[in-house]
Amino acid sequence: MNKDIVIQTSDLTKRYAETLAIDHISFEVKEGEVFGFLGPNGAGKTTTIRMLTGFSKPTDGKAFILGFDINSQIVQIKKHIGVVPEISNLYDELSAIDNLIFMSQLYGVPSFERKKRAQDLLKTFRLYERKDSLYRTFSRGMKRTLTIAAALIHNPKILFLDEPTVGLDVVAARSLRNLISNLRQQGITIFLTTHYLEEADLLCDRVAILVKGKILVIDTPSSLKVKTDTKSLEEAFMKITGLKPEILAIEKGK
Amino acid sequence: MWRDNLRGIFYIALKDIKTYYLKPPAISWGIVFPITWILAFYLRNPGDFKELVPGLIAMTILFSTTAAEAVVINFELRLGSLERLLLAPISIAAVLLGKVLGGVVFGFLMSIIVTIVSVIVLNLQPNIVYLILIILPSLFVFSSLGALLCVIVKEVFEAQTLLNFPRFLMVFLSGVVYPISKMPKVLQYFSYVLPLTYTVEGLRFSFSGGSCKIIFLYTLILIIFFFLFILPAVASLGKKFR
Numbered sequence: 001m002n003k004d005i006v007i008q009t010s011d012l013t014k015r016y017a018e019t020l021a022i023d024h025i026s027f028e029v030k031e032g033e034v035f036g037f038l039g040p041n042g043a044g045k046t047t048t049i050r051m052l053t054g055f056s057k058p059t060d061g062k063a064f065i066l067g068f069d070i071n072s073q074i075v076q077i078k079k080h081i082g083v084v085p086e087i088s089n090l091y092d093e094l095s096a097i098d099n100l101i102f103m104s105q106l107y108g109v110p111s112f113e114r115k116k117r118a119q120d121l122l123k124t125f126r127l128y129e130r131k132d133s134l135y136r137t138f139s140r141g142m143k144r145t146l147t148i149a150a151a152l153i154h155n156p157k158i159l160f161l162d163e164p165t166v167g168l169d170v171v172a173a174r175s176l177r178n179l180i181s182n183l184r185q186q187g188i189t190i191f192l193t194t195h196y197l198e199e200a201d202l203l204c205d206r207v208a209i210l211v212k213g214k215i216l217v218i219d220t221p222s223s224l225k226v227k228t229d230t231k232s233l234e235e236a237f238m239k240i241t242g243l244k245p246e247i248l249a250i251e252k253g254k
Numbered sequence: 255m256w257r258d259n260l261r262g263i264f265y266i267a268l269k270d271i272k273t274y275y276l277k278p279p280a281i282s283w284g285i286v287f288p289i290t291w292i293l294a295f296y297l298r299n300p301g302d303f304k305e306l307v308p309g310l311i312a313m314t315i316l317f318s319t320t321a322a323e324a325v326v327i328n329f330e331l332r333l334g335s336l337e338r339l340l341l342a343p344i345s346i347a348a349v350l351l352g353k354v355l356g357g358v359v360f361g362f363l364m365s366i367i368v369t370i371v372s373v374i375v376l377n378l379q380p381n382i383v384y385l386i387l388i389i390l391p392s393l394f395v396f397s398s399l400g401a402l403l404c405v406i407v408k409e410v411f412e413a414q415t416l417l418n419f420p421r422f423l424m425v426f427l428s429g430v431v432y433p434i435s436k437m438p439k440v441l442q443y444f445s446y447v448l449p450l451t452y453t454v455e456g457l458r459f460s461f462s463g464g465s466c467k468i469i470f471l472y473t474l475i476l477i478i479f480f481f482l483f484i485l486p487a488v489a490s491l492g493k494k495f496r
Contacts, residue, residue: 053341055495075255078343089334093273105265106342108258150338 006031006158006189007052011061014047014213021047023213024061029191031157034184036204036221037193040243044213045193046086049162052191053083066157079107082151086162088143092136096127096146099135100153107154121149125179141172148179158189165199177203201233211241255345262344266352267359274322275360284318285364295431307372308457309430312450314368315392316421319361320400324413326353327404331494340495347488350401354484357397365389380460384469388456391476395449398480402487405494424450429458449479 007029014022022044029035037045050056052063054074063070068077090099100118109117122128125145130138138146144164151159164180165173180203184190194200200207201221208218217224217240221233228236237243274280292310296303330336339349369385372378399420404413426432427441428450434442445451456472459465 055337055340075258075343075345078341083341085334085337087334089338091269091273091335092333094269102265102269103342106262106339106344108261108343 004031005029007035007063007065007191009052009061009063012048012051012058012063013060014044014051014056015059021213022051022058025210025213025215026061027208027215027218029158029189031189032184032187033205034180034190034192034203036200036207037191037210038195038197038200038207038237039193039210040195040241042212043210045195045210046162047213048210049083049160049191049193053081053160054078079154080156081158081160082154082156083160084144084148084151084162084164086166088140088147090135090143090147090150092134095132095134096122096138097131099146100150103150103153109154117153121152125149139172141168141175144168144172144176145179148176152183152188156188158191159183161190161192163194164192165194165196173199197232197234197237207233209237209240211243216240259344259348259351262339262342262348263352263355266339266349267355270322270326270353270356271359274325275356277322280318280321280360281364284321284360285314285368288313288317289368291425292431304376304378304461306431307376307378308454308461310372311365311369311389311457312392312428312453313425313430314365315361315389315453316396316424316450318364319357319393319397320417320421321357321360323353323357323397323400323404324410324417326356327401328408328410328413331408332410337495346492346495350405350484350488350491354394354397354401357400358393361393361397362389365393378461381463384460384464384466385457387469387473388453388460388476391473391480392449392453392456395453395476395479395483398483398487399449402483402490405487405490424448427451429454449476452476452479 005028010026011024012022012026013024025048037048039045047056051058052065052070054070054077058071065077066080070077091102094102097118100121101114104114104117119128119131122131125148127142127146127149130142135143135146148164161180165176168176177199180190192200192204204221206218206220207224209216219227224233224236225231228239230236230239288310291313292306296306327336340346373380400417403416407413407416427445428448429445430450434445434451437445452472452475456469459469
């Protein structure tokens with residue numbers, strides 16, 4: 001495996017009974033890039049993330065993260081990745097700082113570094129003023145931000161973000177996008193799933209378009225626009241997938 | 255790997271104790287309920303209260319270890335925070351053992367309080383080694399039984415309902431308040447497939463004196479019960495994330 005490649009899948013497949021959720025997908029993600037995994041609801045984006053992060057065993061195919069096999073070396077992989085699931089899932093009963101310290105304990109961050117790292121992340125993410133507030137008292141956007149901070153507590157090399165801005169208001173979503181851009185500047189590889197195509201256009205170096213478990217194309221947003229002779233990634237997406245704009249509009253509203 | 259898992263077990267247990275167990279509902283269910291129950295039986299049939307002490311300690315172990323498991327497992331499964339634990343570099347078994355250990359530590363604290371108060375107030379002279387040999391494995395048995403019943407259902411209310419069935423069955427059939435020797439023969443046989451029977455009998459031996467061979471046998475039986483509960487619990491939790 002090329003040392004610049006941090007995620008590599010080959011014919012990765014997931015089948016649930018009669019449903020083929022992921023159909024022999026192969027792709028590579030380079031170190032330091034923001035890789036967008038785009039597709040309508042039910043395309044298989046979350047299923048792919050769940051396989052890559054050890055929550056779901058592939059039915060077939062292979063995948064390597066930082067050279068570790070997802071089928072046999074998932075614990076080593078988990079030490080180097082951060083995952084932000086679609087639903088923010090920290091502890092309601094713990095304060096912001098206690099949530100981060102608890103995560104640092106689980107990841108084996110040395111005890112003398114835990115508090116400082118948690119405080120630094122809270123400052124970076126502009127949550128320091130609320131460090132002692134219970135997680136349950138946070139707004140949806142703040143919960144999302146803290147969930148990302150929790151995923152970064154062990155300094156992961158790769159961050160998986162599953163629909164990070166779903167359900168956020170315009171201001172919170174914009175703030176979160178800026179945050180993702182900053183993470184990219186710090187050299188963290190980001191694997192981002194989204195069906196907000198403007199977001200992908202703004203953030204991603206390359207995107208893969210996934211429909212019904214199959215990757216239709218992998219390219220840079222600008223190249224996709226040129227090849228499809230369109231002005232936005234959304235239009236390019238429509239042309240490539242053959243989806244009607246109304247369907248995408250409905251999904252955005254979800 | 256084993257160090258990661260041990261660390262995970264410790265911190266999950268610590269977090270659960272702080273977050274869920276040291277709260278009024280768990281304390282009342284874990285200690286107030288067994289005391290009230292035993293007092294009610296005593297008032298109905300006044301006699302030697304010392305006879306009820308093994309049953310009181312056994313009930314405290316049973317109810318305190320399982321007091322918050324529906325919350326620590328099912329509530330967290332529903333919120334997705336249990337999944338968050340599985341993102342850490344630890345095994346599914348370590349996550350569940352962390353949950354079990356939380357119940358064990360809370361149960362230990364509650365049962366020690368009840369034991370010490372009983373010993374002082376009633377001037378009892380237990381065999382401390384026997385007590386430890388019975389109480390410790392019992393804590394793991396009932397906490398893992400609670401974990402098993404919680405992981406096989408989805409909702410908190412389902413888990414609570416399911417937990418109550420073996421809890422009350424054991425209270426009535428394991429010699430907590432009614433001697434096994436006075437039960438019909440069929441129920442006597444049945445009582446020996448219930449782990450609480452070995453806890454109650456073992457505690458009785460600890461207070462009244464008895465062969466160490468029997469205590470060792472009961473300890474071994476309780477350890478076997480622990481594995482009978484924890485292994486399918488880990489397998490069942492693993493299935494939820496496959």
